[in-house]
Amino acid sequence: MVRHILSATVLAALLAGGAWAKTDITLGMQLEPPHLDPTSAAAAAIDEVVYANVYEGLTRFTSDGSVVPGLAESWEIADDGLSYTFKLRRGVLYHDGATFGADDVKFSLDRARVEDSTNAQKALFAAIDSVNVIDDATVEITLTKPNGALLFNLAWGDAIIIDESDASALETTPVGTGPFKFSNWVQGDRVELVKNPDYWGDPVALDKATFKFISDPTAAFAAMMAGDVDAFPVFPAPENLAQFEADPRFTVLVGSTEGETILSTNNKAGPFVDVRVRKAVAHAIDRQAIIDGAMFGYGTPIGSHFAPHNPAYVDLTANSTYDPELSKKLLTEAGYADGFTTTLKLPPPSYARRGGEIIAAQLRAVGIQTEISNLEWAQWLEEVFRGKDFGLTIVSHTEPMDIGIYARPDYYFQYDDAVVQAMISGLDAITDPDDRTEVLQALQERISENYVNGYLFQLAKTGVANAKIQGLWQNSPTQANDLTGVSWAE
Amino acid sequence: MSLLRVRGLTVAIHGTPILREVSLDVAPGRILGVIGESGSGKSMTALSVMRLLPSGAEVSGTVRLDGQVLTDFSERRMRAVRGAQVGMVFQEPMTALNPLQTIGDQVSETLRLHDGLSPRLARARAREVLDRVGLPDPEFPLGRYPHELSGGQRQRVVIAMAIARRPKLLIADEPTTALDVTTQAQILALIRRLVDEDGMGAILITHDLAVVSGVADDVAIMRAGEVVEAGPTAEVFAHMRHPYTRALFDASGHHPDRPPHEGDVPLLQVEGAVRRYPGRRLGLWGRAAPKVAVDGVSFNLRHGENLGLVGESGCGKSTLTRAILGLEPLQGGRIALDGAPIVAGAVSVAARARLQVVFQDPYGSFNPRHRVARLVTEPFHLLDRPPTGPARDIAVAEALEAVGLQASDARKHIHEFSGGQRQRIAIARALIIKPSLIVLDEAVSALDVQVRAQILDLLADLTERYRLSYLFISHDLHVVRRITDRVLVMKEGRIVEEGPTEAVFANPTHAYTRSLLAATPVLPTRAAG
């Protein structure tokens, strides 16, 4: 009771403090970006600050995942699918006053493609043959082979358009064309953006945006509760969401992400070479218990490596129902009646750490012993991702439409299947949506039936915000905090 | 008229009786010597007068100072008495001063506390007082810190603090025990002078009869918390009515019965021994000049002879002793035992087995965790085939019995023994491998007089029975005189005088020896007996 009265007092004080015309916002993020150049690092935190706010690309994602024009006003696709002609917006200025033009597009895309490029998603541009400046406001991109995903690829944060003169210093002084300008970075604490008054598009409602980095989930909870941050778009502790929901000061935003959370299985390691063992693992896992135990109920069960909100999604969870008896039987068939021991290497996120403990308990029930080791990301990358020294691991693959990784036999889970490889390489050439859907569904089934990995759940985007904030993205088609449509309710 | 009148003072601490019905009187301008062995309660008497007894003390009886009943005073009133009406000097000058304050501050504190003098005035007065106790101005500025002074000088500072306010009574608790004889004589003279000049009364507490006899007007003899005899000094010493007084007196002057030895075969030879310590590091590379502790010392110790080595603290006798024991390297000269060289770290087992030692501190000489049998047999380490089993038990028993203990003591721990007994055990340890030479390094200095007399008798007896030689090191001239055949006088690393003991004592040739002898307090010859 006392607490409620106090909270009310705090709230009253906040309101009395002239919060009506509020035009600034503080967003909490769990991880601090290493730097602010999305073209030379993979860290999601970079895009979460700058995507659509500071930098723009030719195309961009909207909150529902669809691709819409960005700096390109419109485009035409040649009938053979090998040439795209983009009509660029005019009168677009960079934050430093330089004018945006076709040269910048050519420079930016070429920079990402060259041999010694340090672009983390260089593969996005693999299909591009050349980038040609037609005139100051027109650019043609030619491809070596048709690529149905080009517009989608160009919407990524790694494909932003920059001015050549700024390229070398983007890491600390980002200069883009977006509605917000970079203002200040107190390393370890926050990044501040201010409104770009010369923005070409609709003016934004906010004058100032601060991204505050709070890695500790408890601290995040405390910061929200104490009003130190206005919103936490990806709140790191799902267990606290119920409390926020019960508190009228806050709204909880539950959406979807592109993160397929899977029990990655080393298909070349020991018992896992045998599909029966992989199937046994799949049936040993009680997905709902994991979603409840690790995510406090947030997350959608998946049965393959595909996002449920995608139109081409097929629900294949029935392939791997929770059935420990079947699991034991399969293990016996595979010659592991007494079970076996393997490693379970877990990266830092709580879905992995908590999910790992639950999975370990569930696998133990069918006779599979796991040695858990909790790793930092750097160690995980070294041992699991690069060294492929693991039996099982849990990780969320957050890149959009990344089923292509199943065509890479050297990818860390080492799935080598000619059928899948052929399907994926053929996919690029298909531009007809229905045909694509058909292939994508076949792919999902194939992967699911081969039990390549244990498919757990689609990571939910669970955000918390002050109830008066409107316009935050609910879903996460890419990792971004697009503030263009965000405002405070009167 | 008496200044201090103590009547029926009885003290117990946590129920253990410490003082029983003590009565004392001190008259103005006179010094009362309070004599007793350790544990006799003499210090407690002093602390009772000051009302500074440890917590848990129960006191009855009265202490009157100039008509005031101190025992009835509140702590607050008592504080006005301490330092102002009664000054006190303690035994250990090295620790009695606050190391972090200048002597000027410490002396003037007494004045400011009681007279409320301004800091400046107090310092001026402190200056006068320090001048008065023999620490004159240019040499001893008020800004000196205690660590910059010698022990004697510090004791003068303590005395200055005690007499700064010209108190009616000065209590000096073993004020000279920690000092060398020459310094002791000066401090005693200073106290005497101050008492005479100011007409104050003084209590001089000591264990040394000779000190008292030289300086005290009256004397009180204490034993086990009681005053057994008191009166004017001359009278008490003349009559010695109480047997304890007599025993104490006898023990103080005890001369063991011992035939002289006049061997001529050298056992221990020291030739031109030099021991230098590297100077203090001054910087990264620089060093102060080396300190020469032993500076070209040569002497011989003959078979069967007892050789004394005397000197004041810091004269180098301890360093020389350690070199002889093979514990410290020499930078020059050589030491040999029966021809076998003694070099630190490379002493042959045979030589080592012939050389044993007894140290001063009966409490620090033994590993407290071992039993007597193990302690005593430690030198067996030096034997090729040390006795084992029953033979070992017999050896232990023999050694213990030789020093007047019992074979059954072998099973006890060291803490079960008194100081005198421990020193016997130390001798037993030295004896057990039948050495030729025993170095006695201040071996009786820490003992009460009666115990000291017994140990000296024991040593004299053993030298006969086992054909032992002693190197007897001491700062106490009397003791050396009683037990040795020949004596070396050491000063600043050198032997300044050497000769047959009696000859040296009767007819010192070197000025230093003479000054030592002059400073040494002498017991009055016994008038009747």
Add this chain to the structure above:
Amino acid sequence: MLRYGLRRAASMLVSLAVASVVIFCAIEVVPGDPAQYMLGLNASPDTVAALRAELGLDQQPVTRYMSWITGMLRGDFGISYTYRTPVAQMVADRLWISLPLALYALILSTAIAFPVGIMAAARRGSVVDMGVIGATQLGIAVPNFWFAMILVVIFAINLGWFSAGGFPGWEGGLLAGIKALTLPAIALALPQASILARVMRSALIDTLGEDFVRTARAKGLSRRQVLWRHALRNALIPVLTIIGLQFSFLLAGAIIIENVFYLPGLGRLVFQAIAARDLIVVESVVMLLVFAVILVTFLVDLAYAWVDPRLRGAR
């Protein structure tokens, strides 16, 4: 004094040189590649190699060690692998939080420990003393991060007196900065204060048993006067040692507390840098902390000389 200083400085340099080698070697063997970490799951191996070359990671260890050391001597700590900004600047920024926090905690713990320790020693054996002994035992036993959690729940979430963490920056005003550091400083100071109070108490009790205290009492000083005028300064020597140790601990040991309160301090920087394999930052910060410890030790030595005239002679 100058020579003494030179000699101390020389031995400090040797320690630092040894420390630099130890740190560099330790960090050499840490598995994990900053370039891979930066580029994430989808990067191709040649992209990673390109970034490695750009960061200078493809050079020989000896070359990197030499350039690190020589750079540091010039005040140039290199460029962070992940942040791509000069390490010196980053460290300096973080120091402006860690240093005030450590000082604040130190002042708090001293301000608590001194009176408490003195009070307990002055009334040894009393109820007050027993209470202090019990309370300090408890204070030492409480893990500071747990205490920090409880502080946040009570003072930030329920009472709302303080913000839950973060740092507004000194440009936001001295008061705001101090307010932001208050809860972390309290969390850090409690166990330290307990230790310090115990040391203070026992050091005072020890000095109160010294001969010169008896001398002072014989002069007519009251117990209280003796305590303040004579015993306290003598008891400071062991207390100073502990304060010196605590300062280094507070500077480096605040990692967990900085996390709980999401303060952008040195500890958290190095924690993040290890996770990101930003090894040049780790090296430099560890080196800096070692330097700080050695420097504090030196300052404590000087403080001894200030307290104790006997040591002044030994210069």
Add this chain to the structure above:
Amino acid sequence: MRALVLGGLLAAVFVAAAAVSFVWTPGDVTAVDIANRLQPPGGSYPLGTDHFGRDLVSMVMVGARVSIAVALVAVGIGMGLGVPLGLAAAATRGSWLDEVIMRGNDLVFAFPALLIAILITAVFGPSALNAIIAIGIFNVPVFARVTRGAALSLWTREFILAARVAGKGRIRISVEHILPNVANLLIVQGTIQFSLGILAEAGLSYVGLGAQPPTPSWGRMLAEAQTMISFAPHLALVPGLSIVLMVLGLNLMGDGLRDLLDPRVRKARA
């Protein structure tokens, strides 16, 4: 003496709990029972359950085992290396060996302990073993210093001179005379380091560098409880209080032992 008994009792409760946990715990600490998670204390779960539905009594019991084992072995490492080093330094006082040992000590002291622990685990991966090593390393100079300090004062004692006169070597004297006489001090210091070790283990596993799941450890329990402190405070209180009580017990025991064993204190009391 009261401190010794009270502290001993407190510590004994946890040691007993840890010992019993080898053969019996009320619940399975590795089984996950989502249906019964976050039960408040009472009923069939005297201290409640955690977010996986595991019984906290059992978790605390097994956690005590880890804490005690880590701290104990770390003290063992510290003593095993530190005591011989301290003895050697004291026996060769002023020599190069003494200098090297003491400078090495200072160097280890100069390193921020938690950072080194983090680095160690960055190299070898987190595990209880690495926590032991990290804590153990920092125990070495503590014991070396305590041993050297005590031994130095012993070396000037006359019974050591007597042993040297008896021709015994430095090593033999160190073992025969010095070691037994510093043993009391080492026991006291050991108790203190043991309790510091428990705290250190809690701190390390709190940041994820201690024993790995599914083995429960107090520090990790605290870390996991942290986000739930506002709606399930027992999750943070139970392990937190366990740490406090265990450390308190050991510290009280240390105090009591010091009064009982340390000759300096004994003399001061007499």
